[in-house]
Amino acid sequence: MRTARLLVLALLAGAAVAGAALPDPTTAGGGTVTDPQGDAVGAGPDIAAFSVCHTATELQLDVNLFTPWGNDKGVVIDLDVDQNSNTGLQGFEFLVFTFGQQEHAGVLNLTTNHVTGVATVTYGATSVMLRFPLSAIGGDDGVLDALAQVGGASGSTLLISDRAPDASLLASVACGGPVPTTTTLPTTSTTTLPTGSCTGDEQCEDGDACNGVATCDLRSGTCRAGAPLQGKDDLLCQLRAIEDAIMAAGGSSVAAGAQRHLLNKVRAISSKTQGAFAADEAGNAKKRHRLAVGTGKALAQLVVKVGVLRRKGRIDGVLAEMIERRARSASDALSGLGL
Incomplete structure (x- = not known):
């Protein structure tokens, strides 16, 4: 499959962007990092911001671009789940990859080279959001470091054009603040979630299949409308x-x-x-x-x-x-x- 070939080539590319070395193992906090406009190599996609957050059961990854997303674009996100640069493959234990407009992305264990889970993917005009259960990364607590890379396809090769952070890794934070202990909406006044926030896709459904499938943005606690059928x-x-x-x-x-x-x-x-x-x-x-x-x-x-x-x-x-x-x-x- 073309996607599988691109994934292998992306792995071989590692964190290299135009010959750059692997990022320093120091970590940027805050769950979000912005990236300078115009630092992408060639005419490839240019990252504007990268965010990572987690709930008690899920991880959400958001990549926002200065450039449009398209069928010839791909994103690779490396995950250091134990926050130890001396373990895993070049410091990373898992990888998530999506290309074009695929609705789902594989979560790959870099040690065993086995797919361990599936992420749902939501595309915007200049953004990609991936979400998957923490069980896909060994039941981790979601506190991890991440590196996002984007690129364009050239034949069967994914040419990495930009990454974020540029010289470190990004530490995840709790989505919307402290992590709830359940994915259902709390009924007590002790909840840390804002009133009306969603914690799962099922809370965003309007019952109209013709409107497309709505998803919950775990970071902001707001619903994202699906793409209406055509x-x-x-x-x-x-x-x-x-x-x-x-x-x-x-x-x-x-x-x-x-x-x-x-x-x-x-x-x-x-x-x-x-x-x-x-x-x-x-x-x-x-x-x-x-x-x-x-x-x-x-x-x-x-x-x-x-x-x-x-x-x-x-x-x-x-x-x-x-x-x-x-x-x-x-x-x-x-x-x-x-x-």
């Missing part, structure tokens, strides 16, 4: 959400006859949509266009029908507004596909 995925998601909501609605939300009628209409729309996609893949432009036009008209008719049922008191306002909103979103997604 194109076909968004269209199908909106239709599934409408069908699920109608099926789950009780008698106080929609009359039984209206519920059956709406379910039949939504399922017919889904069938037309799938048919249009299949025709598109088969290269049948005429059938694709006919079914796509039919889907668009059916979505518009669904909105009208819901309005009629609402005026007659056969569906409540909340459910009606949800169906109308999602039907319009599905119509927008369909239009964007140009079928």
